[in-house]
Amino acid sequence: MNGEATRKLPLADLHEHAGARFGPFAGWSMPLTYPPGVMKEHLHTREHAGLFDISHMKLFEVAGRDAALLLSRACPLDAGALESGQSRLTFFLNLSAGILDDLIVTRLGPDRFMVVANAGNAASDEAHLRAVAAEFDCTVDPLDRVFLAIQGPEAWAVLSRAGIETGALTFMQGMEPRPGWFMSRSGYTGEDGFEIGLPETDARELVGKLLADDRTMWVGLAARDSLRLEAGLCLHGQDIGPETDPVTAALLWAVPKGLREGGSFIGADALRGVIARGASEKRVGLKPEGRQPVRAGAALVDEEGNAVGRVTSGGFGPSVGHPVAMGYLAQGIARPGTKVFADVRGAKIPVHVHALPFMPHRYRKG
Amino acid sequence: MADVYFTEDHEWLRVEGGVATVGITDYAQEQLGDLVFVELPEAGRKVAKGDVAVVVESVKAASDVYAPADGEIVEANGALGADPALVNSAAMGEGWLWKMKLADESQLVGLMDEAAYKTHIG
Numbered sequence: 110m111n112g113e114a115t116r117k118l119p120l121a122d123l124h125e126h127a128g129a130r131f132g133p134f135a136g137w138s139m140p141l142t143y144p145p146g147v148m149k150e151h152l153h154t155r156e157h158a159g160l161f162d163i164s165h166m167k168l169f170e171v172a173g174r175d176a177a178l179l180l181s182r183a184c185p186l187d188a189g190a191l192e193s194g195q196s197r198l199t200f201f202l203n204l205s206a207g208i209l210d211d212l213i214v215t216r217l218g219p220d221r222f223m224v225v226a227n228a229g230n231a232a233s234d235e236a237h238l239r240a241v242a243a244e245f246d247c248t249v250d251p252l253d254r255v256f257l258a259i260q261g262p263e264a265w266a267v268l269s270r271a272g273i274e275t276g277a278l279t280f281m282q283g284m285e286p287r288p289g290w291f292m293s294r295s296g297y298t299g300e301d302g303f304e305i306g307l308p309e310t311d312a313r314e315l316v317g318k319l320l321a322d323d324r325t326m327w328v329g330l331a332a333r334d335s336l337r338l339e340a341g342l343c344l345h346g347q348d349i350g351p352e353t354d355p356v357t358a359a360l361l362w363a364v365p366k367g368l369r370e371g372g373s374f375i376g377a378d379a380l381r382g383v384i385a386r387g388a389s390e391k392r393v394g395l396k397p398e399g400r401q402p403v404r405a406g407a408a409l410v411d412e413e414g415n416a417v418g419r420v421t422s423g424g425f426g427p428s429v430g431h432p433v434a435m436g437y438l439a440q441g442i443a444r445p446g447t448k449v450f451a452d453v454r455g456a457k458i459p460v461h462v463h464a465l466p467f468m469p470h471r472y473r474k475g
Numbered sequence: 476m477a478d479v480y481f482t483e484d485h486e487w488l489r490v491e492g493g494v495a496t497v498g499i500t501d502y503a504q505e506q507l508g509d510l511v512f513v514e515l516p517e518a519g520r521k522v523a524k525g526d527v528a529v530v531v532e533s534v535k536a537a538s539d540v541y542a543p544a545d546g547e548i549v550e551a552n553g554a555l556g557a558d559p560a561l562v563n564s565a566a567m568g569e570g571w572l573w574k575m576k577l578a579d580e581s582q583l584v585g586l587m588d589e590a591a592y593k594t595h596i597g
Contacts (some may be wrong), residue, residue, distance in 0.1 A: 141535075142508055146508050146509050147508050147509055147533070147535065148508075148509040148534065151534075213523045254525045271566060331508065331534060331535045332534075334535065335534050335535075373505070400511065400556075400559075401512045401514065401532065402511060402512060402532050402537070404536075424534055425532070425533075425534045426510035427509075427534065430513075432511075454514075454530065472515065
């Protein structure tokens with residue numbers, strides 16, 4: 110996912126002014142940390158409200174008579190059954206049921222949907238969606254928006270003071286509060302929070318208001334990663350990818366039951382096959398013993414030294430106070446309590462399979 | 476009075492009686508961010524200049540710290556086991572990493588003094 114920094118965020122000047130340290134991610138120069146540092150930024154988000162610039166992510170509007178049909182073909186999703194304002198986690202799958210991207214789809218109206226895609230896949234997602242759309246009567250429009258996330262238990266109160274009421278939304282619902290705006294109650298931290306896509310001029314005004322509230326702090330990509338890891342959420346390109354199907358990734362819950370057998374989305378046949386056969390390995394949470402982090406790429410071995418899996422994300426969890434990781438283990442042993450060993454620079458670090466999330470989700474459910 | 480030297484890899488050495496106390500500079504700890512773990516060396520381990528002596532782990536990444544000279548580790552900073560963030564709060568003091576008996580003090584020639592290091596990091 111890391112690449113050469115080629116693109117600057119529309120609000121880059123604000124991040125520079127805030128003292129951000131930048132680094133490349135998915136073709137963008139992204140704020141990694143601000144002067145308080147990853148630890149304080151992480152903890153502040155869990156206690157108050159963290160403001161993230163996620164404008165590297167892409168919003169697509171899908172509109173037209175066949176919009177629901179297109180999304181039900183492109184994703185394992187019954188888009189026609191979504192109520193207006195409902196959001197769902199879903200995927201683009203390839204013909205082998207590998208995950209091309211994970212997405213949030215929100216129904217905006219009878220014939221309109223918003224699709225939120227990952228930065229690293231934005232170009233291929235657009236090409237894929239347009240190719241599938243050729244069979245349908247609808248349009249796919251990539252939107253030019255600043256995309257902000259405000260996350261944490263005080264996010265709603267901070268937005269309220271800034272003049273944005275959120276009471277109409279519960280977790281995984283979205284709406285268009287103003288012309289050109291899209292706001293959903295969702296996020297990537299495990300906390301209550303919102304993601305807001307809006308035009309740049311409006312975004313500058315909103316950021317000014319949000320930061321004038323001392324409950325709000327800019328939070329960089331480093332803390333975004335530790336927050337999502339504690340919350341057990343996957344990073345595409347690292348924890349899931351075109352080689353991983355939803356069963357193996359322990360994400361089958363995101364595929365409606367009726368579609369697992371009868372669906373006609375791209376990848377449906379292959380997914381039925383995986384469900385029938387069972388996956389050979391499974392994504393799990395991993396808790397290393399002691400204080401030493403176990404990181405992406407580390408091999409997992411059993412007591413006898415046999416290869417049994419690999420770590421796909423790992424680091425330190427500031428809120429839980431211990432190292433946290435996730436990865437894949439052979440099916441028979443992929444259950445909480447199993448002890449394996451991670452190879453870290455030649456040393457074997459004991460690691461226990463741990464239920465996900467590490468940090469309980471605190472979403473505002475309806 | 477101890478002599479303090481700096482390396483291009485952002486380490487400092489305080490040398491007294493042939494023993495160097497080694498740490499990373501304030502500039503280095505700022506670049507790394509909040510440290511959560513320090514993999515310390517065993518006393519008695521012999522290191523050559525350029526060997527990885529210590530690995531410091533931030534929330535996000537692991538980084539190597541190299542032996543700035545040949546010698547033998549005589550002590551590691553045990554306090555970092557419980558509080559690795561000492562390296563962030565006191566990089567040049569309580570956050571030292573290890574002490575080593577230098578095999579050849581002539582290897583210190585060519586290292587920077589504080590003024591030269593400040594110029595080096597701009």
